[in-house]
Amino acid sequence: MRLHPLTSLAAAGSTAIMTTAAASLPLSLAVIAAVAGLSLAGGVERRMLAAAAGILVPLVASLFFLHGLFFPEGSVVLAHWGPARVTVEGLQFALERSAQLSAAVLVLLLCSFTISVPDLVAALSARGVHARFAFVLASTLTLLPAITTRLARIRQAQEARGLVITRGVFRRMAAFRWQAVPLVLSLVEEAGTRAAALEARGFGATGPRTSYREVTDPPFQRRLRMVLLLAAAAAVALRLWQPTAGA
Amino acid sequence: MAERSTPALAAGIETFVYPGETEPVLAGVELSLAAGTLTGVLGGSGSGKSTLGRLLAGWLLPGAGGALGGFLDLGGTRLLFTGKAADPRINPGSWGRVVGFVPQDSAAALSTVRETVAEELAFGLENAGVERAVMADAVRRTASLIGLAHLLDKAPETLSGGQLRRLAIGCAVISGPAVLVMDEPFASLDRAGAESLADLVRDLVKGGTAVVVLSQRVDGLLLDADTWLLLTGGTIAVTGTPAEVTAAGVLKAAGVISPRPAPGSSSVPPVPCCPDPSDPVLAAQVPVDAVPSPPALELRNVSFTYGRSKRHRFFRTGAAAAAPVLHGLSLSVGKGEIVAVTGANGAGKSTLLRHLNGLLQPTAGSVLVNGRTIGGQPAGRVSGEVGLLFQQPRDQLFERTVEREVRFGLDRHRRRPAAHGGGTGRHDGAEATAVHSALAAVGLENHSGRHPAELPASHQRLLALATVLAGRPSVLALDEPTVALDGHGLATLNSVVRSAAAEGTAVVVVTHDLEYARSIAHRLVHLDSGRLLPLAV
Numbered sequence: 001m002r003l004h005p006l007t008s009l010a011a012a013g014s015t016a017i018m019t020t021a022a023a024s025l026p027l028s029l030a031v032i033a034a035v036a037g038l039s040l041a042g043g044v045e046r047r048m049l050a051a052a053a054g055i056l057v058p059l060v061a062s063l064f065f066l067h068g069l070f071f072p073e074g075s076v077v078l079a080h081w082g083p084a085r086v087t088v089e090g091l092q093f094a095l096e097r098s099a100q101l102s103a104a105v106l107v108l109l110l111c112s113f114t115i116s117v118p119d120l121v122a123a124l125s126a127r128g129v130h131a132r133f134a135f136v137l138a139s140t141l142t143l144l145p146a147i148t149t150r151l152a153r154i155r156q157a158q159e160a161r162g163l164v165i166t167r168g169v170f171r172r173m174a175a176f177r178w179q180a181v182p183l184v185l186s187l188v189e190e191a192g193t194r195a196a197a198l199e200a201r202g203f204g205a206t207g208p209r210t211s212y213r214e215v216t217d218p219p220f221q222r223r224l225r226m227v228l229l230l231a232a233a234a235a236v237a238l239r240l241w242q243p244t245a246g247a
Numbered sequence: 248m249a250e251r252s253t254p255a256l257a258a259g260i261e262t263f264v265y266p267g268e269t270e271p272v273l274a275g276v277e278l279s280l281a282a283g284t285l286t287g288v289l290g291g292s293g294s295g296k297s298t299l300g301r302l303l304a305g306w307l308l309p310g311a312g313g314a315l316g317g318f319l320d321l322g323g324t325r326l327l328f329t330g331k332a333a334d335p336r337i338n339p340g341s342w343g344r345v346v347g348f349v350p351q352d353s354a355a356a357l358s359t360v361r362e363t364v365a366e367e368l369a370f371g372l373e374n375a376g377v378e379r380a381v382m383a384d385a386v387r388r389t390a391s392l393i394g395l396a397h398l399l400d401k402a403p404e405t406l407s408g409g410q411l412r413r414l415a416i417g418c419a420v421i422s423g424p425a426v427l428v429m430d431e432p433f434a435s436l437d438r439a440g441a442e443s444l445a446d447l448v449r450d451l452v453k454g455g456t457a458v459v460v461l462s463q464r465v466d467g468l469l470l471d472a473d474t475w476l477l478l479t480g481g482t483i484a485v486t487g488t489p490a491e492v493t494a495a496g497v498l499k500a501a502g503v504i505s506p507r508p509a510p511g512s513s514s515v516p517p518v519p520c521c522p523d524p525s526d527p528v529l530a531a532q533v534p535v536d537a538v539p540s541p542p543a544l545e546l547r548n549v550s551f552t553y554g555r556s557k558r559h560r561f562f563r564t565g566a567a568a569a570a571p572v573l574h575g576l577s578l579s580v581g582k583g584e585i586v587a588v589t590g591a592n593g594a595g596k597s598t599l600l601r602h603l604n605g606l607l608q609p610t611a612g613s614v615l616v617n618g619r620t621i622g623g624q625p626a627g628r629v630s631g632e633v634g635l636l637f638q639q640p641r642d643q644l645f646e647r648t649v650e651r652e653v654r655f656g657l658d659r660h661r662r663r664p665a666a667h668g669g670g671t672g673r674h675d676g677a678e679a680t681a682v683h684s685a686l687a688a689v690g691l692e693n694h695s696g697r698h699p700a701e702l703p704a705s706h707q708r709l710l711a712l713a714t715v716l717a718g719r720p721s722v723l724a725l726d727e728p729t730v731a732l733d734g735h736g737l738a739t740l741n742s743v744v745r746s747a748a749a750e751g752t753a754v755v756v757v758t759h760d761l762e763y764a765r766s767i768a769h770r771l772v773h774l775d776s777g778r779l780l781p782l783a784v
Contacts, residue, residue, distance in 0.1 A: 116362065117360060117362075118360060118361055118362035118363075118366060121360055125373075131374070135360060138360045139359075139360065146359075153642050154645050156606055156626070156642070157637065157642055157643045157644070157645055158627075158645070158655070159606060159625065159626035159627045159630065160604055160606060160626060160630050160634075160635045160637070160643075161630055161655055161656035161714060161718070162627050162630045162631060162655075162656050162718070163627045164625050164627030164628055165625055165627060166625050179645075181647075182645030182646065185645075185647070186641075186645065189700055190355075193350075193352075193355045194355065194359065196301075196306040196307070196339070197306070197350070197355055197356050197357070197358075198358060199339040199340060199343075200304065200305055200306055200339045200340070200342070200343035200348060201340070201343055201356075201358070201370055201371040201374060201418065202340035202341075202343060202344065202371050202374035202375050203340070203358075203370075203374055204338075204339065204340055205340045205374050205375065205376075207375075207376050208376040209373055209374060209376050210372075210373050210376050210377055210378060210379055210382065211373055211379070212365065212366050212369035212372070212373055212379065212382050212383070212386070213362075213366055214379075
């Protein structure tokens with residue numbers, strides 16, 4: 001079954017909200033496992049891995065650094081250096097928060113890598129969403145792949161001129177400092193050209209629009225979206241009602 | 248080609264000045280485009296062609312895009328501009344329905360958020376609120392006109408350069424504009440692609456469209472144009488029929504490349520090919536009295552297939568194997584030899600070139616530079632010996648100024664030996680000299696403070712060439728170096744390539760332009776189905 005883009009968005013969004021609200025380690029781990037399985041099935045595991053590493057490694061490292069070393073409530077001390085104490089509770093807390101954060105980030109990443117952007121734009125336009133907003137949303141979702149392609153191009157140009165980049169994620173990350181400024185400048189430059197092209201093709205017109213693409217939206221998926229949104233709202237309500245649940 | 252009538256579009260540009268500039272980029276340009284006519288706007292790099300084209304097409308708006316003094320007349324409605332705030336405003340969407348534009352870089356005309364060729368074609372109609380049934384009809388009609396009917400469900404980003412240009416033309420003509428402006432539409436197209444594009448344009452003209460082709464080269468279609476208009480330094484130097492403009496004898500001085508190669512124009516006569524009977528492709532042209540030394544560049548049975556990385560194969564076993572781009576290919580290039588690799592668009596020429604400096608690693612076989620294999624070495628390390636000119640300058644240029652652009656490479660090549668001791672002051676001086684002499688070799692020494700993106704296309708190409716030359720590599724690999732060059736640029740390229748070869752640099756030129764290949768190379772090879780075949784010079 002092909003998911004309507006709004007169903008994918010609703011599923012990803014509500015899963016992220018529910019996982020965050022529940023703050024339960026088993027649930028977070030289950031979501032992470034499910035995302036990993038779906039990434040493999042969808043053939044996007046390599047892109048997911050690269051993007052997830054870029055976003056999550058620094059976040060998870062900082063969580064472990066903060067809570068692993070400084071957790072005032074911790075009682076079972078494993079090691080200590082001056083004011084810094086490694087406690088079992090601290091590590092446990094850092095693990096839970098990391099899993100929770102990873103689950104939310106991964107599910108949203110998966111959505112952005114697998115959603116059909118043209119379907120999404122068509123679906124939004126059909127619902128009367130302003131074309132510019134639909135385009136901005138679509139561009140945001142396609143930004144990461146576009147940046148990756150552009151980055152690879154700049155990196156190749158620099159390698160061809162003597163920048164030595166050996167294999168490995170960390171080496172590439174270190175080399176990124178050479179590519180950051182050219183990357184931003186080239187994206188800005190391209191945006192200017194693109195804007196002229198879009199305007200000349202009537203993108204700025206204010207009248208009614210039509211859509212060439214037809215996106216089917218079966219009633220079952222409409223109902224599913226409602227259920228997902230209600231479930232997310234319920235999870236948030238429950239969390240506010242019982243602030244300690246799951247923590 | 249057709250009877251002249253009321254102009255579909257006319258312009259009288261007294262001056263046009265870009266924001267922040269004082270000198271006008273266009274001055275005293277008048278033109279009138281009648282329905283069913285073909286106009287060639289000719290000129291060298293930096294003559295103002297692209298600015299004129301974008302201004303006519305509503306891609307560059309008077310006001311925000313610059314100060315225009317003069318008028319634009321669209322289908323009888325005249326808009327007067329004085330360069331002041333009270334000037335009329337052009338609605339680019341409404342203008343674009345009457346005047347279609349195909350930019351030099353066809354990909355820039357696409358919306359980037361449409362999944363298929365059909366949807367990309369329909370984008371303009373969607374914005375105009377055209378009914379779906381009418382849209383579907385228009386998409387079908389346009390697709391068959393531009394010869395993409397069989398590719399309607401393909402993703403635009405998978406199209407070849409020639410197909411992409413056709414799509415851009417389709418996007419521009421689907422709403423039936425009265426005027427079509429095309430910027431260098433024939434650049435980088437092979438002969439077959441150029442001929443079919445010329446047929447398409449002839450059909451449009453026959454159907455009543457006023458077509459304007461901006462070009463720095465006159466051949467094929469442009470020879471049939473009704474009017475030529477030669478721009479130099481932003482003003483019209485000559486206008487008239489092709490015969491009249493040619494008779495004025497100013498095309499060459501303006502940097503416009505003319506159709507026939509002037510006999511005897513090459514200062515170095517091509518060296519006759521004398522292939523080794525045992526393996527004609529492998530043989531390098533080694534002078535008879537030379538001391539035997541390894542060839543500067545050698546490819547041994549190189550094969551390459553995209554998407555067959557040696558790592559991460561676990562989840563890809565089910566995927567269909569892609570066809571090999573290079574197929575057990577061998578080539579040897581001696582010091583000081585110029586070898587041209589020809590082939591149609593999409594034959595794998597650029598892929599072959601990327602193997603020479605290690606940006607791509609062969610799936611089988613090996614690449615040797617000066618007798619040493621470069622297998623497994625990062626491209627950055629090979630780049631000191633092999634300089635690669637990319638097909639698109641915008642893929643090669645990334646710095647903020649022309650000077651920094653050339654220095655980037657040098658900086659890196661010198662840093663490695665310097666890391667083992669040695670001051671940097673001496674290197675800075677040597678670097679500055681190398682930067683200056685590389686820029687001087689391509690005639691850009693007076694542009695060192697400018698931003699590369701501000702340069703006209705021909706100068707960007709030459710700048711990219713300077714970045715390669717500055718490192719003084721022993722192998723020069725040039726990917727379609729003639730594309731985007733005007734007559735002056737072409738002359739510079741020829742002199743640079745010949746003097747590099749004379750100093751012992753091995754040169755590999757990849758080009759779709761057989762005429763150019765014959766004029767420059769000692770030896771020609773043809774890439775077809777992943778294999779190299781010798782070709783007579």
